[in-house]
Structures are given as C-alpha cells and as structure tokens.
Amino acid sequence: MKNIKVPVEVSARHCHLSKSDLEKLFGLGYELEKIKQLSQPSDFACKETVDIQVGSKKIEKVRIVGPPRGQTQVEISLSDAVGSGVTPPIRLSGDLKGSVGVVLQGPAGKVELIEGLIVAKRHLHCSSDEAKRCKLKNGDTVSVKIGGERSVVFDNVAVRAKDNYKLCLHLDTDEGNAAGINKMGGGEIIR
Amino acid sequence: MKNIKVPVEVSARHCHLSKSDLEKLFGLGYELEKIKQLSQPSDFACKETVDIQVGSKKIEKVRIVGPPRGQTQVEISLSDAVGSGVTPPIRLSGDLKGSVGVVLQGPAGKVELIEGLIVAKRHLHCSSDEAKRCKLKNGDTVSVKIGGERSVVFDNVAVRAKDNYKLCLHLDTDEGNAAGINKMGGGEIIR
Numbered sequence: 182m183k184n185i186k187v188p189v190e191v192s193a194r195h196c197h198l199s200k201s202d203l204e205k206l207f208g209l210g211y212e213l214e215k216i217k218q219l220s221q222p223s224d225f226a227c228k229e230t231v232d233i234q235v236g237s238k239k240i241e242k243v244r245i246v247g248p249p250r251g252q253t254q255v256e257i258s259l260s261d262a263v264g265s266g267v268t269p270p271i272r273l274s275g276d277l278k279g280s281v282g283v284v285l286q287g288p289a290g291k292v293e294l295i296e297g298l299i300v301a302k303r304h305l306h307c308s309s310d311e312a313k314r315c316k317l318k319n320g321d322t323v324s325v326k327i328g329g330e331r332s333v334v335f336d337n338v339a340v341r342a343k344d345n346y347k348l349c350l351h352l353d354t355d356e357g358n359a360a361g362i363n364k365m366g367g368g369e370i371i372r
Numbered sequence: 373m374k375n376i377k378v379p380v381e382v383s384a385r386h387c388h389l390s391k392s393d394l395e396k397l398f399g400l401g402y403e404l405e406k407i408k409q410l411s412q413p414s415d416f417a418c419k420e421t422v423d424i425q426v427g428s429k430k431i432e433k434v435r436i437v438g439p440p441r442g443q444t445q446v447e448i449s450l451s452d453a454v455g456s457g458v459t460p461p462i463r464l465s466g467d468l469k470g471s472v473g474v475v476l477q478g479p480a481g482k483v484e485l486i487e488g489l490i491v492a493k494r495h496l497h498c499s500s501d502e503a504k505r506c507k508l509k510n511g512d513t514v515s516v517k518i519g520g521e522r523s524v525v526f527d528n529v530a531v532r533a534k535d536n537y538k539l540c541l542h543l544d545t546d547e548g549n550a551a552g553i554n555k556m557g558g559g560e561i562i563r
Contacts, residue, residue, distance in 0.1 A: 259549035260451040271521055271552070303522075330462055331494075332527035333550070358450035359524070359550035361462070 185315050185370040187325060189350045190220055191357030192301060194257040195244045196231060196285065197274075202253045206231055206287025213247040220349045221306055223248070233257075234284035235298060236265035253294060255283050256301045258355045272299040273339055303356060304339040305370075306349045312342035315370070319343070325350050325368040331361030334371065376506050376561040378516060380541045381411055382548030383492060385448040386435045387422060387476065388465075393444040397422055397478025404438040411540045412497055414439070424448075425475040426489060427456035444485060446474050447492045449546045463490040464530055494547060495530040496561075497540045503533035506561070510534070516541050516559040522552030525562065 204211055207229065214228040230242040233255055240261060254277060262268060269281045276299075283298035284291060305323060312318055319342040326334045338350065350368055357363065395402055398420065405419040421433040424446055431452060445468060453459060460472045467490075474489035475482060496514060503509055510533040517525045529541065541559055548554065 258451065260449065260545060263545070330528065334525035334527070335550075336523035336525070337521065354451060354454070355546045355549035358546035359526075 183370065183372060187305065187348055187350050187368050187370060188220070189325075189327065189352060189357075189360075189362055189366040189368045191352050191354055191362055191364055191366075192256065193244070193354055194240065194255075194261055195226075195246045196233070196256075197246055197250045197254045198285075199251060199253045200249045202285070202292045203249050205290045205292050206285060208289040211289075213245060213249070215247060219246065220347055222345050222347065229287075232286045234286070235262060235269075235281075236267035238262075238265035252277060253285070253292065253297050255285070255294075255298045256353070257298065258353045259300055260355050262300075267298075269298045269300045271302045273302045273304060273341070274299075301351065301353050302339055303335055303337070303350070303352050304341050306346040306351065307340065307342050308346050308348070309342055309344050311346075311348045312340065317342065323370050324372045326371045327360040327362065327366065327368045329361050329366075331359065333360040335360075335368075374561065374563060378496065378539055378541050378559050378561060379411070380516075380518065380543060380548075380551075380553055380557040380559045382543050382545055382553055382555055382557075383447065384435065384545055385431065385446075385452055386417075386437045387424070387447075388437055388441045388445045389476075390442060390444045391440045393476070393483045394440050396481045396483050397476060399480040402480075404436060404440070406438060410437065411538055413536050413538060420478075423477045425477070426453060426460075426472075427458035429453075429456035443468060444476070444483065444488050446476070446485075446489045447544070448489065449544045450491055451546050453491075458489075460489045460491045462493045464493045464495060464532070465490075492542065492544050493530055494526055494528070494541070494543050495532050497537040497542065498531065498533050499537050499539070500533055500535050502537075502539045503531065508533065514561050515563045517562045518551040518553065518557065518559045520552050520557075522550065524551040526551075526559075 281298040472489040
C-alpha cells in the first residue's frame with residue numbers, strides 16, 4: 182500500500198437531501214436537475230442550491246449533490262463556520278449522530294434539522310478491486326502526501342472501499358487550500 | 373533538528389501598514405492602539421481595522437498588526453480569496469514584488485496598492501539562539517507534524533531566525549483548520 186498515486190479532489194460546501202426534505206424545500210414531486218457528473222459514479226452536482234443558516238451565519242447558494250439520500254447532510258469547512266458560533270464535528274459522510282443543527286431554505290419551504298451539519302473527514306474512495314490491489318480494506322487509514330509549494334502529508338485518511346467507488350482522495354476546501362490544490366490534483370499514499 | 377516540539381499559532385487575515393498608508397487611512401499623525409501583544413515580541417494586534425477590496429470581493433474589518441512597517445502588506449487565506457477572482461501568491465512576509473493589488477479603506481481615506489496582497493507562506497519563527505540549539509539557520513526548510521484527529525505533516529516550512537523572534541510555527545487559517553487547530557496548538561519538527 183505504499184507509493185500508490187491517487188487523484189485528489191477538493192469538495193466545496195454542499196448538501197445531500199433526503200427525498201422528503203427535497204420536497205419540503207422544492208415542492209412535491211420535485212426532481213433534481215443534474216448539471217455535472219462527479220468522480221464517484223453515483224454522485225452528481227445539481228442545478229439547485231439552498232441557503233443555509235449555520236448558527237448566526239447565513240451561507241447562500243449551497244450546491245446540492247444528488248441523488249437524494251436516506252438522511253439530509255450538509256458539509257461545510259471550518260473556514261465556512263467562522264463567525265457562526267458553531268463548530269461542526271469532523272465526520273465521515275452518513276455519521277450524523279450528535280452532529281450540529283442547520284436550517285435549509287429552498288424556494289418552496291424550510292427544513293430545520295437538529296443534526297446533519299458536519300465537516301467532512303478526509304477520505305479515500307476506492308472500488309473493492311482497487312482496495313484489494315492496494316492491500317487496503319474499508320475502514321483502514323492511510324497517509325497521503327501532496328507535493329508542490331505547499332507540500333503536505335495528510336494522516337488519518339479514512340479508506341472507503343465499495344464496489345461502485347473510484348480511486349480518489351477527497352479533501353475539503355481548507356485542506357485543499359493548505360495543500361495548494363484548488364479543485365483537482367494528485368497525491369501519493371505513502372503509508 | 374529532529375523531534376523538537378514547537379508551539380503553533382494560526383494567523384487570521386490581517387494587515388501591516390506603512391507609516392504613510394496609516395496616515396492616509398486614519399489621518400495625519402495617527403498612532404495605532406495596541407490591544408494585544410502577539411507571540412513575536414515586536415508585533416501587536418491593534419484596535420484598528422480596515423475594509424479591504426480583493427478583486428470583486430469586499431472583506432470587512434481586517435485587523436491591523438502593528439507597529440508600522442516599511443511597506444503595507446495584507447495577508448489573507450485562499451479561502452478568503454474565493455469568489456474574488458484573484459489568487460494571491462504564497463509568500464513570506466516582506467516578499468511583495470509582483471504580488472496582487474488590494475484596496476484598503478479606513479475612516480480617513482483609501483489606499484490603492486498595485487501589490488501587497490499575499491497568502492502567508494508557513495514559517496517557523498525562532499531566535500538566533502533557538503536556531504543554533506535546533507541546528508537550524510535562517511532560510512532552512514523543515515517539516516512539522518501536527519498530531520490529533522486531523523493529523524498533518526507540513527513540509528516546506530521556512531525557518532525565520534532573528535534575534536528578537538521566539539520559537540513558533542505560524543500557519544494561516546486554512547492550514548490551521550486542515551490540521552484541526554483553531555488558534556493555538558503544538559507540533560513537532562520531524563525533519
């Protein structure tokens with residue numbers, strides 16, 4: 182599992198919506214409009230955005246990532262949270278228990294969540310085959326080095342292996358900026 | 373120079389002003405009011421703030437760090453620059469040639485700079501004695517590991533050794549957030 186090159190993507194703040202919250206925000210029977218396929222085959226960026234209220238701070242036009250999921254989840258960076266009075270926990274996607282509350286405002290209505298706001302824990306997506314080839318398994322942690330002017334080694338990168346995933350390190354915007362990566366780049370698993 | 377523990381500080385966006393720009397912004401003969409001593413004995417946070425225009429983005433209430441310097445310098449993070457249309461270069465303090473322009477607005481007037489806006493390159497302050505003890509010299513680069521949930525190794529950390537400096541790693545807010553450090557923390561020089 183050493184010296185394996187991986188693509189790197191930086192995720193800006195975004196929301197995943199449950200089917201019922203989607204309808205509360207955009208109207209009964211509403212369907213999301215895909216504008217861009219994302220690197221993970223199941224995920225796509227949508228035309229739709231919502232405004233969110235994080236503590237005392239309003240953040241406008243937060244992109245929705247489709248398709249709908251079981252539970253609504255809002256991912257922001259710690260920089261985004263500055264001045265809001267709240268500090269979302271660093272969590273893997275889907276691990277929302279005891280996370281922070283957030284209010285979403287769409288054109289048709291509002292959704293007030295008592296939990297669902299997180300800062301994404303950095304993670305390495307890979308398919309089950311890629312995991313096997315790299316001698317990794319779901320739940321492992323690895324360290325990934327990013328080269329260049331702002332060279333960084335990210336430890337504690339969670340491996341997320343699943344059949345329909347594709348090899349890619351996902352960072353949030355703070356991590357991307359700290360490593361000098363704007364939207365996309367490359368790294369290497371070093372241990 | 374291995375396994376040396378260092379304090380870590382995160383610098384939020386701030387400005388250093390030249391004496392003449394200070395007077396343009398705040399009025400003739402104006403003196404900055406110190407509200408907090410910073411870790412480097414020469415530096416202090418001031419009561420005064422200015423609004424800055426970075427490309428198409430206005431950022432309000434940017435803290436001034438005193439005392440006045442030879443040249444005005446504005447330090448922001450790459451997260452701060454999002455949506456502005458400009459990308460400031462990553463530079464050490466004082467290295468402003470060919471950096472990005474910025475407009476500062478104070479209560480008494482405005483200063484339009486064609487260069488002076490940077491993202492601070494991460495750096496390790498230390499006194500000449502501390503440098504000697506750590507077998508480092510001004511201009512060296514080291515790697516500093518930050519532990520914890522968001523453990524990171526920052527490579528390419530510039531060593532800035534000077535008599536009146538004090539041992540401390542300075543990160544910007546993107547780097548601090550990427551390492552899970554809010555304002556202050558600790559790290560270790562690992563190579």
